[in-house]
Amino acid sequence: MATTKKPKPNEIPSALDANQVNVVLASLEDEALRVDCLVILDRMRGISGHEPKLWNVATFGFDTYHYKYESGREGDCHVLGFHPRKA
Template identity: 40%
Template sequence: MATGRTDVPVEVFLDSVTHRVRRRDADTLLALMQRVTGEEAYMWGPSIVGFGEYRYRYDSGREGVTPAAAFSPRKAASTVYLLPGFAEDSELLERLGPHTTGVGCLYLKDLAVVDLDMLTDLVRESYDFAVRSAG
């Protein structure tokens, strides 16, 4: 997620999502992440909806800022961004429902077939980790 926070209103971006399922899922993810984080949504780059901030610093000295929780309604699937490496071994993923993963990414094609309680728990664990790490 190497871009930055923008001033584009989240609603303007979400109104541009034309895929029916991605648009519906974006509304669900927006409400879910606002509830979990207690943060207002903002745009991170042209297509990522972010909540809160996570400041990181690698052993190499490289540092930066990224959303503490985020999602993007991509063409192929909705992407939920979790802290890199955070959820790969999580037992929550086993009970989530149909999904695929990448480094720090959870790809969901249809939230209607996903256990939203498990998704909420995944987002909460990742967000809480980000908040604890920042303190």
């Protein structure tokens, strides 16, 4: 997910339970992509020590941080995250 220019939701999303993670994963048609996602989920969970939350449509984000630009704009974003693109 890029970037600084795109408006981001200011609210921190609620945690995904395991079932919701599976729902998003099940919507991926490509089996290899799903396996890759499981690996990335596992690694990001290990590094951040947090469970994934769903940002926007299908971005898995781990942990949050608060940012503030010199323009005064501020908000929250995930520290680590990834978005499985449809292959």
